[in-house]
Amino acid sequence: MxxxxxxxxxxxxxxxxxxxxxxxxxxxxxxxxxxxxxxxxxxxxxxxxxxxxxxxxxxxxxxxxxxxxxxxxxxxxxxxxxxxxxxxxxxxPLRIVPLYDVIQRRQGDPRLSLHARVIAYASLSTLLLGFSGSLAVYQQERGVPGANMRTFGDAVWWAAATLSTVGYGDIVPVTPLGRVIATGMMACGLGLLGAVTGSFSSWLMQTFSREGDERPPEK
CATH class of the missing domain: 1.20.58 (Methane Monooxygenase Hydroxylase; Chain G, domain 1)
Structure with a gap:
C-alpha cells in the first residue's frame, strides 16, 4: 500500500x-x-x-x-x-534516489532492475559529486601561493583521480578547506565504487547461476 x-x-x-x-x-x-x-x-x-x-x-x-x-x-x-x-x-542533486522513487510512483513499476538502478544512481552521483567537488576545490585553491591546481581543468582531473581512488598525486590541494573537501570526496568515492562493484558482481553471479539452472542435466 x-x-x-x-x-x-x-x-x-x-x-x-x-x-x-x-x-x-x-x-x-x-x-x-x-x-x-x-x-x-x-x-x-x-x-x-x-x-x-x-x-x-x-x-x-x-x-x-x-x-x-x-x-x-x-x-x-x-x-x-x-x-x-x-x-x-x-x-x-545527490538526492536522486528519492527523486526516482517519486517518478516511479507516478509511472508505475520500475523499468530497470535493481542492479541497473544502483549502477545508474552511483554513476550519476559520481558525475554530480565530481563536478561540485571540482568547483569547490578550485575556488579554494585558485591563486593560493604554492598551489598546483591552476585551472578548472586541473580541478576536474584531480576530482576524477580522487573519486576513482587512483590518487596520482600530481595535483593536490594545499589549503585546509581544500583538504577537507578532498577527504569527503575520497570517502564518497570509496562508497560509490563499492556500490557499483558490488552490484555488478551480484548481477554477474545471478546471471551465471541462472544459466547454470537452465542448462539441461548431463547424462
Missing part, C-alpha cells in the same frame, strides 16, 4: 521542483566560480539566487521535520542526507 502520510505527499509534490532548484544552484555557483570577469551585477544576481535557493532548501527541511512528527535531534539522526544537503547545498 502506498504511503499517504502528509510527509509522503509533501515529498511527492516537492521533490522534482527541488531537484531542478538544486541544478540551478550549481549553475549559479559555477558561474560565480568560473566567470571571474563577469560584471558585478550578474555575480551578485548569482549570489542572490544561491541564497534564495538555500532558503528554500532550509524551509523544505523544516517542513519535513514538522510533518514527520519527530523531535528535532531524532529527525536529524534519522534523516542524515537531508541534513547534509541543507548544510552543503551543492550536494542536493
Amino acid at each position: 502506498d504511503d499517504d502520510s502528509p510527509a509522503a505527499r509533501w515529498e511527492q509534490r516537492t521533490e522534482i521542483p527541488l531537484f531542478v532548484g538544486s541544478l540551478l544552484f550549481i549553475a549559479a555557483y559555477a558561474t560565480r566560480v568560473l566567470a571571474v570577469s563577469l560584471p558585478s551585477f550578474w555575480r551578485n544576481l548569482c549570489l542572490a539566487t544561491m541564497l534564495a535557493l538555500w532558503a528554500v532548501f532550509a524551509a523544505d527541511y523544516l517542513v519535513r521535520w514538522r510533518l514527520g512528527g519527530q523531535r528535532f535531534l531524532r529527525f536529524v539522526s534519522t534523516h542524515f542526507l537531508h541534513t547534509v544537503v541543507v548544510l552543503l547545498p551543492l550536494l542536493r
Whole structure:
C-alpha cells in the first residue's frame, strides 16, 4: 500500500521542483566560480539566487521535520542526507534516489532492475559529486601561493583521480578547506565504487547461476 502520510505527499509534490532548484544552484555557483570577469551585477544576481535557493532548501527541511512528527535531534539522526544537503547545498542533486522513487510512483513499476538502478544512481552521483567537488576545490585553491591546481581543468582531473581512488598525486590541494573537501570526496568515492562493484558482481553471479539452472542435466 502506498504511503499517504502528509510527509509522503509533501515529498511527492516537492521533490522534482527541488531537484531542478538544486541544478540551478550549481549553475549559479559555477558561474560565480568560473566567470571571474563577469560584471558585478550578474555575480551578485548569482549570489542572490544561491541564497534564495538555500532558503528554500532550509524551509523544505523544516517542513519535513514538522510533518514527520519527530523531535528535532531524532529527525536529524534519522534523516542524515537531508541534513547534509541543507548544510552543503551543492550536494542536493545527490538526492536522486528519492527523486526516482517519486517518478516511479507516478509511472508505475520500475523499468530497470535493481542492479541497473544502483549502477545508474552511483554513476550519476559520481558525475554530480565530481563536478561540485571540482568547483569547490578550485575556488579554494585558485591563486593560493604554492598551489598546483591552476585551472578548472586541473580541478576536474584531480576530482576524477580522487573519486576513482587512483590518487596520482600530481595535483593536490594545499589549503585546509581544500583538504577537507578532498577527504569527503575520497570517502564518497570509496562508497560509490563499492556500490557499483558490488552490484555488478551480484548481477554477474545471478546471471551465471541462472544459466547454470537452465542448462539441461548431463547424462
